[in-house]
Amino acid sequence: MFNKKFNDPKKVIKRGGPRFKKDCSFCKNTLDLDYKNIDLLSRYVNSRGRIISRRISGNCAKHQRKISQEVKRARFLNLLPFVGK
Numbered sequence: 105m106f107n108k109k110f111n112d113p114k115k116v117i118k119r120g121g122p123r124f125k126k127d128c129s130f131c132k133n134t135l136d137l138d139y140k141n142i143d144l145l146s147r148y149v150n151s152r153g154r155i156i157s158r159r160i161s162g163n164c165a166k167h168q169r170k171i172s173q174e175v176k177r178a179r180f181l182n183l184l185p186f187v188g189k
């Protein structure tokens with residue numbers, strides 16, 4: 105039956121596949137990640153105003169945390185939108 109397929113260890117679909125090398129642009133270059141640097145921050149915010157996830161942007165955890173902090177700071181100061189169009 106349908107269920108048997110999933111119980112068979114040989115047929116278990118492996119998740120993932122080839123891993124992409126992480127290339128954090130902030131680790132490579134010394135960019136000043138700051139709430140005043142809107143041009144830089146807006147690259148990590150999509151058209152709807154949401155912060156792009158680490159899986160897509162490829163940043164490291166440390167810098168992703170920093171980005172989200174700075175984006176939120178910029179939003180509070182009305183430099184970036186909370187909600188896009």
Ligand SMILES: [Zn+2]
Nearest residue numbers: 128131164167
């Ligand atoms: Zn980094």
